[in-house]
Amino acid sequence: MTATHLRSGAPLNRQGMTVVELLVAIAMIGLLLSILLPAVQMARSSSRRLHCSNNIRQLVLGCALYHDSFSVFPPLRRISSANSCGEATVFSRLFPYVEVPDLCQLEESETQHIPQFECPADGDLRSAPKPLSYTANASPGDGSGSSLRGPFNSFELVSARDITDGLSSTAGISEDIVVRSKGTRSEGARQPVKHAWYVSVPDVSAATRMNPASPAAIAERAAQTESSVxxxxxxxxxxxxxxxxxxxxxxxxxxSGAQYSHWLPPNAPYCIVSDSLSDPNMFLVHNRRAASSHTRGVNVGYIDGHVRFISDKIAQEAWRSMGTRNGNETVNID
Incomplete structure (x- = not known):
């Protein structure tokens, strides 16, 4: 019988890997994940922002179609209507122009959600009744003390010829977000735009309430508004x-949930007047801000149909000028 001898220099078949090799592999996987995850999150965020932008575009184009039908833009709230299914708002008036069933049909079918009216960045809205992730520009807003006007109004019908600043320079519809219930002060401090806040507002004089249209009253109301902002x-x-x-x-x-004012900056906190019983005409009683869950800004749809993403850091003068229809400002918002 011939014996088989194993040479001392022959390679051995190894099973598995060393601890060092395992640690290197884990480190490489972690490095790849650290690179890929932010990119994936950014892609998802961009997709949500684009989705919201497209919804706003459809809404402002719906406003244009409404104007083609009635020669005016939809009023902010009901001025005169025989609608028995609920109060007519800018948004419910746009139903026929954005492929949404009639308001009465929706009420009868107990519909709670309209996809075109919900922004995916706004979070889970399944428990919210008839939520609306968008808001109509009512600048400068009730009680602001300003004589300027926006494209949507509760007390007058506005046509294209009334927008002397130009359709492409006047904001129509922006984003809004659900203000979360409950929570803690520390949570609110981290995300003030998603929580509610009381603001103490100085009262106006008896003379202003008695004669609200006087120059002195208008000036006092404007000062009160600036203090509340x-x-x-x-x-x-x-x-x-x-x-x-x-x-x-x-x-x-x-x-005021369906309207906003450019007198408040974009993504400002959701503010409530701590005591409005003595003066129900305070600015914060009626007006809110444009807000989104996107990073560093909000989508805004202009009356001519185009949509822009506006930074939180936009100058106050530029933001307010794009909110009014008749200020005759010439301001570059870029």
């Missing part, structure tokens, strides 16, 4: 633990 943006303000989410609704909503 400053308090909302930078304080002092008090955290509000809402019992239920505050949302805009696409029908039956007379409150």
């Amino acid at each position: 400053q308090g909302c943006v930078s304080g002092p303000r008090d955290f509000v633990n809402l019992g239920s989410p505050s949302i805009g609704r696409w029908a039956g909503h007379w409150g």
Whole structure:
């Protein structure tokens, strides 16, 4: 019998890998994930932002089609209507022009959600009744003390010829987000735009209430508005633990959730007047801000149909000028 001898220099078949090789592989995988995950998150964020932008574009184009039919833009709220299915708003009036069933049909079918009216960046809205992720420009807003006007109004019908600043320079519809209920002050401090805040606002004189159209009254109301805006943006303000989410609704909503004013900067906190009973005409009683869950800005649809993403850091003068239809400003927002 011949014996088989194993040479001392012959290679051995190894099973598995060393600890060092395993650690190197894990480190490489972690490095790849650290590179890929932000890119994936950014792609998702861009997709949500584009989705919201497309919805806004359809809404402002719907406003143009409404104008073609009635020679005016839809009023902010119901001026005169025999609609028995709920209060007519800018958005419910646009139903026929954005491929949404009639308001009465929606009410009868107990429909709670319209995809075209919800922005995916706004989070899970399944529990919110008839949510609206968009808001109509009512600048400068009720109680602002300004004589300027925006494209949507509660008390007058506005046509294209009334927009003397130009359709391409006048904002029509922007984004809004659900203001979360409950939470803590620390959570609110981290994301003030998603929580509610009380702001103390100085009262106006009896003379202003008696004669609100006088120059002195208008000036005092404007000063009160500026004080409330400053308090909302930078304080002092008090955290509000809402019992239920505050949302805009696409029908039956007379409150301020379906309108916003450019007198407040984009993505400002959601502010409430701490005591409005003595003066119900305060600016913050009626007006909110444009807001989104996107990073560093909001989508804004202009009356001519185009949409732009506007930075949170836009200058106050530029932001307010794009909110009015008759200020005759010449301001570059870039």
